Amino acid sequence: MNLDKADVVVVGGGIVGVSSAYFLAQRGLSVVLVEQHELAHGASGRNLGYLWMHNRNAGFSLQLSRAGRALYDSFADELGPSFEYRSNGGMIYFHTDDQRRVYSEFVDARRADGLKIELLDEQAAHEAAPILSPDVIGATYSPEDGQIRTPKFVRALAQACRRMGVRIYEDTSALGLLRSGERATGVRTAAGDVTADHVVWATGAWSRMLEAEGIPIPIHPERLGAIMLGRVPEQLDKVLYGPLAAKNYEMIRSLPSYRDEYFTAAYEDPGHGVEHLECVSKTEDGNLFIGCPMDMPNDLDHRMSAIGLKMAIGALLEAFPRYRNLGVEGVWTGILPTTSDSLPIVDHIDAVPGLVLATGHIYGNVAGPITGKLISELVSGVETSLPLDELAFDRPGLQPAEDGLVRW
Incomplete structure (x- = not known):
């Protein structure tokens, strides 16, 4: 037929x-x-919609990503405000002096790669993202990042x-x-x-x-989770990564000051093959959108594992304990096709x-x-x-x- x-x-x-x-x-x-x-x-x-340039590898990967990122301006003109496009940059916040030293080296390295990026002190970080908890002592910031509702x-x-x-x-x-x-x-x-x-x-x-x-x-599936929670009043018009995201990027792990112990939390459980890419953002409607527990499933299963959900919620409550009673509105995982x-x-x-x-x-x-x-x-x-x-x-x-x- x-x-x-x-x-x-x-x-x-x-x-x-x-x-x-x-x-x-x-x-x-x-x-x-x-x-x-x-x-x-x-x-x-099934993702948070990050247009994340912060960690794109130097050379062709960054060139490819920039070419794709630039298309959204023309899409916004053609499609109008239909997909929650925001071009306000992104940040990786941190809590300790050890983390600051690593991220300072990271900013220097990224500038050498041609990325627009800077290191923010404690005051500037909180001014850029008032939602951040008081124990955040600084952040990286790149104006090249953005967000859509994919x-x-x-x-x-x-x-x-x-x-x-x-x-x-x-x-x-x-x-x-x-x-x-x-x-x-x-x-x-x-x-x-x-x-x-x-x-x-x-x-x-x-x-x-x-x-x-x-x-x-030659691809292998990787599963990333996302959790939608209720609305929060705090201002956030940028996309955020938490400091533990460092473990997932070879460009950070290879820096002279990097140590695994600087980027490890009690809520993690890497022995079970699950790690956490700590992300926080807000939707246009004001909902808190967080992620991402990561693992490599043997099959194409869209369900989030119990340990992955525990890690994501644990990360949220450690960074933002005031949200402990916030309602959970949806839980998703997306299966990504990774290459070597x-x-x-x-x-x-x-x-x-x-x-x-x-x-x-x-x-x-x-x-x-x-x-x-x-x-x-x-x-x-x-x-x-x-x-x-x-x-x-x-x-x-x-x-x-x-x-x-x-x-x-």
Whole structure:
């Protein structure tokens, strides 16, 4: 049974897939997008929306992230105030002199990499984020950080796609590739076949289903949690990381003054394979939004572990004990597709002409939109906005992902 036909069929309705559909349609191509659940069901609908530049690795990773981050200004003009876009910067706060020494070295190193960043003293940190507890003695600050509500962005961009003629099929699972010889000629779905000249596979951690097609996908799932709580009156228009986030970034762990004991808390339980990326922000409606317990599940399970939830709440109550009676409104986890070098894969698959892979986005909020633009250029055969060598499927630095938490 035939469902549809187009120049391009995009598989995956998250930020990467919808961005790809958007830019492909802008180039005049007919596009069909299929999504197994609803738009932004996966990682794009289950994160805090950070546009986090603070810790993007120097070189191509920072270049890619900046290119994606810059697109939000034009999206805001086109889509209006539909996705809670804020461009007020981000901070990493700290509590001790040992932590301050490490973060001072971090700021110096990041400036050398070309990032706009500064070290705030105690007064300046509290002026920038009045929500901070009295025991915070300083913070880093970068004006390059920002925030969106990712599921709102994906849905707003999908509406723009529909206005350009993109046909979007939700609750339509992709079952595999259609082929003529080795060439991909479309996608088999639960609702029928979609034939196309090009297939863009943008399903994040679910991209490993292509291994059944004989295509090895060097990604591994990582699970990050997010918790929405009730409204709080304190002012917060920036995105915050707590000091323990240091453990998750190799660029901080490699600094001369870094010691694990400076960034360890009693509520953590690393022996069970779970760590905590301490994040705090507020939604446009004033709700406190926190995260993120992290682990590497063996399967694609969206449920937060009990120990992960305990750690996230423990971190909140240690940093903000006044919120102990705040109501919990929602708990989510998103499954991210990690790669060994923390860069996504954006490339033609030579063994299967017509198939283009767009996956491995560990920081998809900033890399997702620019990936969509690059995909549209790759499919159209024009010069790409950025060189794609470092995103290649067969790049030397891309190794099969191993079990264990990834250090970004």
